[in-house]
Amino acid sequence: MLQFPSDFLWGSATSSHQIEGAATEDGRGWSIWDAHSHTPGRTANNENADVACDHYHRYKEDVQLMADLGLTAYRFSISWSRIQPDGQGAVNPKGIAFYNNLIDELLKHHITPWITLYHWDLPLALQTEKDGWLNPEIADYFAAYAAICFKHFGDRVKHWITLNEPWVVAILGHGEGVFAPGRKSKSEPYQAAHQLLRAHGKAVQLYRKQYQPEQKGKIGISNNCDWREPLTDLQKDKDAATRSLEFFLGWFADPIYLGDYPQVMKDRVGDRLPKLTQEDRALLKGSSDFFGLNHYTTLYASDVNPNAEVQSEVYGNGGIFEDQYVQLTADPNWKMTSMNWAIVPWGCRKLLEWISERYDNPPIYITENGCSLEDKIKDGAIQDTVRKEFIESYLAACHKAIENGVNLQGYFVWSLLDNFEWALGYSKRFGIHYVDYETLERTPKNSALWYKEAIKNSGFEFTQTNTKI
C-alpha cells in the first residue's frame, strides 16, 4: 500500500476555454482562441469551443461529479474576456457572478478552489489593438485584471496561479503558430515569454502588497516540462539533456527562483533573448509561493553535431531546434497515448527530483498530469485501463519522489472532463469523465472510479509490479 501524507491534495483540473462554452453569452467578449478556432484550417475538423462541455450552464452538475469523487481541490481558470470583455476597463458583473456561483458551489462541497488567472484565452481586443504578449504594457493590463479577481474572489479563494504554461504560449503560439495567436517566428517566442514573466511578476507583487496581508492566500505559476533522459552516459549527451531542460523549464523557473535566464540560453540565443533589467529581476526573484508543474511525458536527449547539416525538426523538440541542438528520441518499447506522448512514470520522478535540487526544495504541486486515449463507451461504461494505469503509475512515481525527499504536496489529474483540446478540437479525450458531445451527458470512466478509491484511502495498492517508477 502506498500511503500519501494526510494533507496531500487530490485534485483535478480544467480550463475556462476548454469547458465553459457560452462563448458570447452574458457579455463575454471573444478571446484569441475564439478567433483562432473560427479561422478555417486552424483546428481539427474546424471545431471551436462555442459550446464545449457547456460547463457555464452545467457547473452545478460538474461540481457534483467532483463531490462524488471526493476531490479535495479543483483547479479551473477564469476567462479574462468574461470579466473584462475587451481586456481592459469596465467589469462585466455577469462574469463575476458566474465565478462567484462556482466558487460558492465548490465550497459548499468542501472542495478547495485553485484559480488560474490565464490559461491562454487572451481577450481578442488586446491582441488586435495592442499586439498581445509582445507589448510591454500587457503586464499592467494583466495585473489590473488580476486585481479585479483578487478583489472579488479573494475572500474565499486562497490559491492563485497567475499563468498556465507560458512555454506553450511562447513556443506554440508565437513560434510554431499552431496555437493562438498563430504567429510563426524565431524571436517572438523569447519576447512573448519575457512579457509573460513580467506580467506574472506584476500580478504577484500586487497581490502581495494589497491583498495577501489580509486574504492570506498563496500565489504561484504553473510551468510545463517533460523529462529529458540522457541517451548515453557520454558527457555531451548528459549536457544535452540538461540544456533541453534549461530551455524548457529553466527559461521560466530560473528567473523566478534564481533571478535570471539560464546562462546557456543567453549564450545560444544572443540578442533574441531580451535582458531582464535589475527591476525585472527584483520583481521576479522569489515570486512564487509554490512550484506548479504540468507534466506529461519523457524523451531521450542526445547532442547534435552543430557542423552536421541541420536536421529536420523532431516532434517534441521542446523549443526552437537550432537554438538548442538537442536530438530527441523515444524508446520504441514505450507505450504511447493517443497524443503520441510516451508513458514513462520514472521520468516524472526524475523531473521532480531535478526541480527539488535545482530550486532548493520548494513545495511542488503537480497542477496537471494525465493522458488522452481513444475512449469508447460500451454498456454505459468506459474501460480506460491504460488511463487508470497511467495515473496509478505516475502517482506511484510521485510517492517515491516524496520518499526521496521531494516536497510534493498535491496532484491534479488533467482533466475532470473530456474537453476542447485546442488545435486538436474534440478528437483527443483527456477526461476521467466521458462527455458525449451530442447530448453533453457526462459518465465517469473506470479511471475516475479508481481515483475515487485512492482519494478515499489516501493511497493505493500499486499493482504494476513490472513498471519502473
Ligand code: PNW
Ligand atoms: C496542456 N506540448 O497543454 C494544457 O495546460 C491543457 O490545456 C491541455 O489540454 C493539456 O496540456 C493536454 O494537451 C499542452 O506540445 C499542450 O508540449 C501542448 C504541449 C504541452 C502541454
